[in-house]
Amino acid sequence: MDFNGRTFWKHPTGKGLKVKVPVAGESLPQGPQNAPHNPIALNQYHVSPSFPIVPPSTLECLRTKIRSFLGGQGPRSSPLSASKMGKTPSSSYSTSALLPPSTKMSSGVSFQTQGRHWRIGRTWYDFSTFDHPGGSEILYLARDRFSDSTYAFESHHMDQEKARKIIKKYAVGEELQKELERLNPTPAPKLTKPGDFYYDLRLRVLVMFREKSSKAGNSRGKKVNVGPTPLCLNLFYASFLVWVFAVYNTLYVNPSVVSAVFQGVAGAVLGAFGHNWIHQPKYKFYALLSLDTIGFSSTGWYREHILQHHMYTNTPLDNHFRGTDPFLITDPTVPRNFFQKYVTPILNPVILTFGLWGNYGFHLGEVLKGNEPVSIGKLFLPTLVYLFYSTSGVYGLGLFWLNTATTSIYYFTMALMNHNSENTLNVKTRNEAKDWGEAQISSCADWSIQGKFLPSIIYLWLNYHCVHHLFPLTDFSHHRDIQGILMETCRDHGVEYVAGEFWTIYKEMVESFSSPRSLFMEINCYNGS
Incomplete structure (x- = not known):
């Protein structure tokens, strides 16, 4: 896109809304085609704000590189933190503290970042001196890689009343609020309020956890436990040992097709645990062991x-x-060509055999380009490839590929079912969602919602996916306890909730690969704005 102005964005099909990019210093006319409500154009297609972008200083670039090498962890305090200025964040500000928004890539998608401050519910905050209980890394990732922090704040703090009281004192002053709004014209969702679906659901679930805590002999006023149950932890330890045994068995004891397939199944179960652990800061090392x-x-x-x-x-x-483009098309708004409509949907299991390698290769490319930090975890897969080749040659490589193919088909089939059923691709329903929680209900598919924790292992615990998205910090061993509250709250608020059968959803997924369900429609990325 030409950032010197006079450039327009069009739908990939050549149809759809056009958004004019203003020249520096030029105001944006509020006509029907230029209203700044289009989140797709404003974010994915780099709509330039109406001011010249000032590149960060060499020192700031160096700081960014250092933070990237350390895994994205931001500084505990900024050079212009309130403590060093001798003032509270909301009292005053220096123009040098402002950082014009820049564009950052996140897994192939571009976002306009938030500068030196955090935006939550249309209010700007300075958390540079805040000792975040969940660690500083996630705090700075939310600011430095994305355009808004509202959804992250709401979905990761079940006790909103307490969380909002804490952050209130970090709000910046009125003058700085206005300047930051001018510098950041991207869509800004509002915080949910009492009476909203997601606010009420969160409160009901919090009450449930407090009651469980009280029955366990803990004070109702203390922090509730949403972490793994003892059964969940013990099952993880057993699953990891089973995977280690499976690798050893395929390498040195019985290098056969059956052994490789068994290793792949064990790997998929381990990956399911990784999907669970990655959301819980306390178990981040377990996520490395699992993913x-x-x-x-x-x-x-x-x-x-x-x-x-x-x-x-x-x-x-x-x-x-667009993670499976151009083979399996999941965008419900674009047409499919002959190959995508009649061939690849049927061959989806074959295509998914390469899922793990595609995931690894894409992330490795981002690391080499400097978009992602270097991690020791990148050495694990090539080490296993070397071990299989050194023990059994080309045959060993074939066994290892069969193992990764099994893991990929098992895991990615479940994951794609979660977001490609008929209900999840109804763009009209999603756009009408009044808050982020309602949008998640419209974007996730559930099945076997009465299943207990242990039997749900066959689905890699992805069958309670709405609950998982609405309460990402909550361990999947609690999902069944929340399911009934979710359905009751949906009924009370008139929110349509759909749970299906496994094979019905699988069929709908394959059909969605073939046929767009919301052709040429625009998707609202910021529900509640």
Whole structure:
């Protein structure tokens, strides 16, 4: 796109809304084609703000590189933090503290970043001196890689009353608020309020956890436990040992097709645990043991899965939205060619055999380009490839490929079912969602919702996916407890909730690959704006 102005964005099909990019210093006319409500154009297609972009200083670039090498962790305090200025964040500001928004890539999608401050519910905050209980890394990733922090704040703090009281004192002053709004014209969702679907659902679930805590002999006023149950932890330890045994068995004891397939199944179960652990800071090392060992990246998932896929599910800002292009098309708004309509949907199991390698290769490319930090986890997969080749030659490589193919088919089939059923691709329903929680209900598919924790292992615990998206910090061993509250709240608020049968949803997924369900429609990326 030409950032000197006079450039327009068009729908990939050649149809759709056009958005004019203003020249520096030029105001944006508020006509029907230029109203700044189009989140797709404003974010994915780099709409330039009406002021010249000032590149960061050499020192700032160096700081960014250092933070990237350390895994994206930001500084504990900024050079212009309130403590060093001798003032509270809201009292005053220096113009040098402002950082014009820049564009950052996150797994193939571009976002206009928030500068030196955080935007939550249309209010700007300075958390540079805040000791975040969940760690500083996730705090700075939310600011430095994405355009808004509202959804991340709402979905990761069940006790909103307490969380909002804490952050209130970090709000910047009125003058700085206005200047930051001018510098950041991207869509800004509002915080939910009492009476909204997601606000009420969150409160009901919090009450449930407090009651469970009280029955366990703890004070109702203390922090509730949403972490793994003892059964969940013990099952993880057993699953990891089974995977280690499976690798050893295929390498040195019985290098056969059956052994390789068994290793692949064990790897898929381990990956399911990694999907669970990546959301819980306390178990981040477990995520590395579960994801990096089988070829995924826990560092990549920590950003793209938590702050991108979960926040912008089934929109162009979701890194999964075009993850299988050009073979399996999941965008419901674009037409399919002959090959995509009649051939690849039927061959989806064959295509998915390459899923793990595609995931590894894409992330490795981002690391080499400097977009992602280097991690020791990137060495695990090539090490296993070397071991299989050194023990059994080309035959060993074939066995290892069969193992990764099994893991890929098993895991990615379940994951694609979660977001490609008929209900999840109804763009009209999603656009009408009044808040982020309602949008998640419209973007996730559930099945076997009465299943207990242990039997749900066959679905890799992805069958309670709406609950998982709405409460990402909550361990999947609690999902069944929340399911009834979710359905009751949907009924009370008139929110349509659809749960299906496994094979019905699988069939709908294959059909969605073949046929667009919301052709030429525009997707609202920021529900509640």
